[in-house]
Amino acid sequence: MGGSRLTRRTLLQSAATTALAAPFVHGAFAAGKLAVGFWDHWVPGANDTLTKLCHEWADREKVDISIDYITSQADKLNLTQAAESQAKSGHDLLTFLAWAAAAQTDNLEPVDDIMGPLIAQNGKISEGIEYVAKQEGHWIAVPACVGSPTLPSCARIDLFKEYLGVDLTKMYPAGAPANDELADKWTWDFFLTAAEKCFKAGQGHLIGVGLGGTNDSVAWVDPVFRSHGAAMIDQEGNITVKSDATRQVLDWYKRFVPYMPKDAFAWDDASNNKYLISGQGSLIFNPPSAWAVAVRDAPKVAEQLWTFPTPKGPKGRFDAAVPFFWGTWKFSRNKSAAKSLLTFLCQRSSVEQTVAASHGYDIPPFSGLHDFKTWLDEGPPKGTVYHYPPRGDVVMVIPYSPAPARIANQIYAQATVPKMIAKCTVEGKSIDQAIDWAASELEGFSRS
Numbered sequence: 001m002g003g004s005r006l007t008r009r010t011l012l013q014s015a016a017t018t019a020l021a022a023p024f025v026h027g028a029f030a031a032g033k034l035a036v037g038f039w040d041h042w043v044p045g046a047n048d049t050l051t052k053l054c055h056e057w058a059d060r061e062k063v064d065i066s067i068d069y070i071t072s073q074a075d076k077l078n079l080t081q082a083a084e085s086q087a088k089s090g091h092d093l094l095t096f097l098a099w100a101a102a103a104q105t106d107n108l109e110p111v112d113d114i115m116g117p118l119i120a121q122n123g124k125i126s127e128g129i130e131y132v133a134k135q136e137g138h139w140i141a142v143p144a145c146v147g148s149p150t151l152p153s154c155a156r157i158d159l160f161k162e163y164l165g166v167d168l169t170k171m172y173p174a175g176a177p178a179n180d181e182l183a184d185k186w187t188w189d190f191f192l193t194a195a196e197k198c199f200k201a202g203q204g205h206l207i208g209v210g211l212g213g214t215n216d217s218v219a220w221v222d223p224v225f226r227s228h229g230a231a232m233i234d235q236e237g238n239i240t241v242k243s244d245a246t247r248q249v250l251d252w253y254k255r256f257v258p259y260m261p262k263d264a265f266a267w268d269d270a271s272n273n274k275y276l277i278s279g280q281g282s283l284i285f286n287p288p289s290a291w292a293v294a295v296r297d298a299p300k301v302a303e304q305l306w307t308f309p310t311p312k313g314p315k316g317r318f319d320a321a322v323p324f325f326w327g328t329w330k331f332s333r334n335k336s337a338a339k340s341l342l343t344f345l346c347q348r349s350s351v352e353q354t355v356a357a358s359h360g361y362d363i364p365p366f367s368g369l370h371d372f373k374t375w376l377d378e379g380p381p382k383g384t385v386y387h388y389p390p391r392g393d394v395v396m397v398i399p400y401s402p403a404p405a406r407i408a409n410q411i412y413a414q415a416t417v418p419k420m421i422a423k424c425t426v427e428g429k430s431i432d433q434a435i436d437w438a439a440s441e442l443e444g445f446s447r448s
Contacts, residue, residue: 033064034337037091039077039147039324040069041358042273042289044296049357050146050345057344063337072097072215073269078413084329092332093341097215098398099412101141101325102132102405108327110138114339118142118346123368128398129323135405141327142342143365145351149287150319150363150396151219152388154307157381159205159282163197172308174383175376178392183309188224188252191311195259198282206259208281210267211422213415217267219320220285220310221417222399225249227313232411232442235402239442241420242435250424250431257425265422277301285310285320288378288385292359295380303380307388321396323365360385410445 036054041047047069058065068091070077078100084090085107101108119125125133129143160166171182195207210217225231230245261267261275273290275281277298284290294302310319326345328338344350351369355362360374370389378385390396400408400417411417416438423434 031062032334032337033066034058034093034334034341035066035068035091036338036341037068037070037077037080037094039095039097040071041147041361042287043292043358043361046146046354046358046361049353053345053350053353054341057341061337061340063334063341065341070095075214088329088331090329092334093326093328093338095144095147096141096325096327098219098322098324099132099400099405099409101327102135103409104327105135105140105405107330108140109330109332109335109338110140111142111328111339111342112139114343115139115142118343119366121368122346122348122351122364122366125365126367126396128321128396128401129365131401132323132398132405133325141325142346144324144326145346145364145366145369146354146358146362147324148321148363148365149289149361150321150388150390151216151285151287152307152309152319152394153283153311154276154286154288154291154305155283156205156281156301156304157306158304159198160194163201163205163282164194168306168308169381172306172387174386178309178387183392184312186309186311188227188311188313192252192256194283195256199259204280205282206261206280207283208261208264208272208275209283209285210264210271211257211260211418212265212267212271213418214268215322216269216272216286217418218412218415219322219399221421222320222397223310223318224252224313225417226318226397227311227315228252229315231403232400232417232438233403233407233446235404237404237407237446239439239446241438241442246435247431250421250434253421254425254431257421265418265426276305287361288359288388289361291384292361295359299380305384306381307385309387309390309392309394312393316395317393318395318397319390320399321363323398360388363389406448407442407445410448411442414441414445416441 070080133141133143157168160168172178198206228245228249230249232241234240272284276284276290277294279301291305326342328335351364352372355372356374360378375386400411420434420438423429424431
């Protein structure tokens, strides 16, 4: 570099037209202290690799970095965001789940200056993720390469063979496209039949999905509604919950709920993982974190787990994505260093390490970073997470999109849809009464 001192603007302009071969230059743009709050990863050991990368960057850039890992359990991450946004003080860089970044649009520093070069280097961001991360014409946060999952099916190979006569490894073979003839039968109607058969087998191996108020419950129900053409609210903010499609889905839930675990309405994000790892569950909707813990704690269970897409409905097959975002506050004391760190963490070499450390749990948001061998090589059984990244006819969706972000965030945060399901399945309300309740909630969100 001929001894010249690069400014932040010069670096970013150069990055837009090159492959960012040497993007991390010690300059005035990255110095001082940086306080970072990352999501506390479910996969054992994944935090260690992220910490190593952050310190590698900090040592190079002469930044004094402090890292906190904040759990999403009990809404601690969301509560941290709320407290910091009100106090106008806290971490310089923070992780935001699903719609939470969009809800903080006014408080987040735009990151257009680094997103342009990153997209040019790593490939496009999916429309669904961009819909959340880009508000009022600006990127408000960087879609995170760490922690961003989808919630496809993870089921027991042996139990599906015994109870249902289905070989999951043939329906979704490792390293190959789905067997269309078999996969076409993997529908929500068949799922209901599977739940009934697992229940009537009498061995306690139920389909383990929750209908509580946390992320996993809120996320998995959206593909059921979406694949039947039902939606809470449309892109213009019109309330659309009162429809025949919604009634059809709620009737489906009335038939399904009796075959669920009895405490499913009280489940949190750890409940389904524990249920599967314990050897009880025959299927959950979850990223590979439950499998990764099973490899460590219950290897005989892990050897029987296979990850594959959700069932399809009349309108298609959808995997719920719960993308994470990295944002820096407008009141941050070191925005420049935060953006430099984000750029470093989104480099291909960094992402490949974090994907490997998470055993394939992390799905990078950039289209050019979906070719890592981790998803094929991981095991046991080898190839178990090959179909975890959306492939074939799978459409990755953000739950409750394309509703306006401020409304979708409330639907998500308030667990409106699981509550609506509870109204007509365990609380004695009719389907129409449950829908009327939801419509009233949506009207309140629209006015706020």
